[in-house]
Amino acid sequence: MTIEPGRITGQSRITGQSEIDGYVSSRVELAALLANCLTVTSAHGRPVAPARCGEERRAAISARLAEAGRPAGTFTAADADRLAEVAAELRPVFGAGPRVVEAAERLNRLLVRHGAVPNLHGAPDRPLVLAFHRPDAGLVDAWAADMGTALAMVIGVGQAARLGACQAGNCHLVFFDTTRNASRRFCDLSCQNRAKAGAYRARRRA
Template sequence: MVEAWRITGQAEIDSYVGSRVELAVQLINSLATPHAHGRGVTPPPPGADRLAAVVAAQERLTVHPPASVLTPADADRLAGIAARLRPLFAAGDHLLDAAAGLNDLLVRHHAVPNLHGSPANPLGLSFHRPDADPVDAWAADMGTALAMVIGVGQSARLGACQAERCSLVFYDTTRNASRRFCDLSCQNRAKASAYRARRRA
């Protein structure tokens, strides 16, 4: 089985980077998306509901970030970070502006390559300092991972659903970066809508 972050024939994105991009996708879709699958959605309100959404988003990942005790205030900060990361997906002609915002986020959350480890655990590369609080750590890791995807010329893989009234984002791991929809249900909705339009014409 080919891991989700390996892109055949393209510059390779390693597991750590791929997992942090997926974390960004989950947080954006949970906390900063106004439409999903043809319906308007209301992001979770601040407090316990928003924290529950963050925990649920984390549980949907195949590779989890380091265990952290998050608070409702942390979840509120992560919602703001998700909103700031969202413009990087399907940025198109606005990529330079989106990248400027990403650079600001990297500085604000003290992103820095750092080897973490202990006598009992092997050293591993992270993008945050060992003493970073959980929100800064997640923001630095997600931001750097997205910067690495963009930096190797793969920004087209940061996509947004093209179905009507769906603004969910995704990380495209197809061979030729041809994905256009968040999932099969939106793809089928778009096909049905196009078919009806042709019939009317």
């Protein structure tokens, strides 16, 4: 609907297409942010300890959203615990590779469970806004439905490879690859450099 086959970002002759693509991309990036914040136990070659209880999780999510320049809104510690469950379900979708069918089945179950449905939300004197959740959905169901639908759309147009997982050793961070040829392999430059250094040392030993 919003992503043409073989394309995630770029110019289009359809007015407003870049904004539509941006909506989907922002939900995929939110899914990656939550997965990295709440599920990862190893990052940049070092062990990390994700928050384990509601208030710690709420604070961690708020901090990550603030770093990313995204409004956090109001959510509770109980919401944060439920978001951790959602993040754990979405994490395997990134870097699924040949397990993409299994990832799709996982997403289908999540979409049903959280009541995902394309919807135009309106408010007095404000433009209609597209969402993938019911107007009366709570925060967790709304986020889960929006993120799950966006991930499903990326997979559905044959771009599952853009849902990446870092390939450097001892790093389980995930990302949304928006490069032109979907060639990104690492979460950031530090892991890329670590991987190159490790490969160089291996060649020297050989």
